[in-house]
Amino acid sequence: MNTAEKPYFNKLGPAVSYGGSAKKNAVDAATELHQCLAMARPACVIFFCCVDYDRAQLSDTLAELFGDVPVLGCTTAGEISPLGLPPGSITGFCLSAEHFVVETALLQNLATFSERGAYDTVKEMMQRMENRALAPMAYNSFALSLLDGMSIREELVLSALNEALTGIPLVGGSAGDNLHFRDTHVYYDKQFFSNAAVIILINTTCPFSVLSGHHLVADGEKMVVTKADPAKRIAHELNAEPAALEYCRVMGISLDELNSVSYALHPLSVQVGENSFARSIQQVNDDLSLTFFCAIDTGIVLTKMRDGGLVAEFEDRMEDVVAEIGEPQLVIGYDCIHRRMEAEGKGVYEELSALYQRYKVVGFNTYGEHCDAMHVNHTFTGVVIGEADAFTA
Known part of the structure; x- marks a missing residue:
């Protein structure tokens, strides 16, 4: 049996277990995932899977194996696992009821999303959590979000959720489908959903730290969005020219070079105060317009960015977190698909993979990253969970 066929896992005390499978058959992959994650008192299981799996088989097998344990998840544009960045796999983690209390909710039909409905849903989750919390809610809780990555509703949903959470950090990612852009799903209550969002509220006795950032540095030249369909x-249009043509001019590439790799290697950002937020291009259209993964509007100024050191920047951030809360039990990671493609294009893929393994990152490559009310691109966003604190239940 070669390494890719073996189940992989690492159990780190009673608080967290994680693992997954690189098997291609959905039943076999779900079975190996269950073997890796099984623990005496699970609070919930969260998984991330390749879109190529037979979803019906995967759903049925997970439901059978995990029974009444809440299982949440989504499809991906790539998985981050204990083996690093293996393609075509499933990965996930389990949180123990000894150290975590979890409340979950599903927001369906995002096309007719109600901000008031989402606000009320989160408030109800928080009220239920108050009665079960293991530690004070305000300082020992965080929320995770998984959204259909083709819904084009992230900004609206995240704004409503963030308002309702009143200071509790929100971290998450938009589900992917290996850059097919047609088939993204979230998983809730033993079935897959499209046009939906999963919200997970977590209270814990473990220390944790939220991180969100990118490695990009402004490279000077700017473009104004002069015509858009938000x-x-x-x-x-960019600078009153067809968007694709102007993008190519600024980046010094030809129109026939435009593809997902070139977008990853030639990023853009918007400046908000002293901070820059990446805006990734999804595709070029027949009329030479550009579709973005994130919000775009007339009047927005886009800045050409360059690589400031993808691997080094992530390592520096993790060293700061370790100094704050100690070595992680787990890092729940939401990593833009363009970062993965950039790492491949610049020859640092194996180095990045090894770094994610070192810091115990489990997560997926997204169509957008969520941090509080922000929906961003070309960013690593996550929650670092440290060893269980002294005031365990």
């Missing part, structure tokens, strides 16, 4: 995230 509802569809399409920029028709």
Whole structure:
């Protein structure tokens, strides 16, 4: 049996277990995942899977194996696992009821999303959590979000959720489908859903730290979005020129070079105060407009960015977190698909993979990263969970 066929896992005390499978058959993969994650008192299981799995088989097998344990998840544009960055796999983690209390909710039909409904849903989750919390809610809780990555509703949903959470950090990612852009799903209550969002509220006795950032540095030249369709995230014109042509001019590439790799290697950002937030291009359209993964609108100024050291920047951030809360039991990671493609294109893929293994990152490559009310791109966003604190239940 070669390494890719073996189940992989690492159990780190009673608080967290994680693992997964690189098997291609959905039943076999779910079975290996269960073997890796099984613990005496699970609070919940969260998984991330390749879109190529037979979803019906995967769903049925997970439901059978995990029974009444809440299982949440989504499809991906790539998985981050204890083996690093293996393609075509399933990975996940289990949180112990000894150290975590979990409340979950599903927001369906995002096309007719109600901000008031989402607000009320989160408030109800928080009220239920108050009665079960293991530690004070305000300082010992965080929320995770998983959204259909083709819904084009992230900004609206995240704004409503963030308002309802009143200071509790929100971290998450938009589900992917290996850059097919047609088939993204979230998983809740033993079935897959499209056009939906999963919200997970977690209270814990473990120390944790939220991190969100990118490695990009401004490279000077700017472009103004002079014509856009915000509802569809399409920029028709940049600097009053067809968007694709102007993007190519600024980046020094030809039109026939435009593809997902070139977008990853030639990033853009918007400046908000002293902070820059990446805006990734999803695809070029027949009319030479550009569709983005994140919000775009007329008047937005886009800045050309360059690589400031993808691997080094992540390592520096993790060293700061370790100094704050100690070595992680687990890092729940939401990593933009363009970072993975950039790592491949620049020859640092194996180095990044090894770094994620070192820091116990389990997560997925997204169509957008969530941090509080922000929906961003080309960013690593996550929650670092440290060893269980002294005031365990």
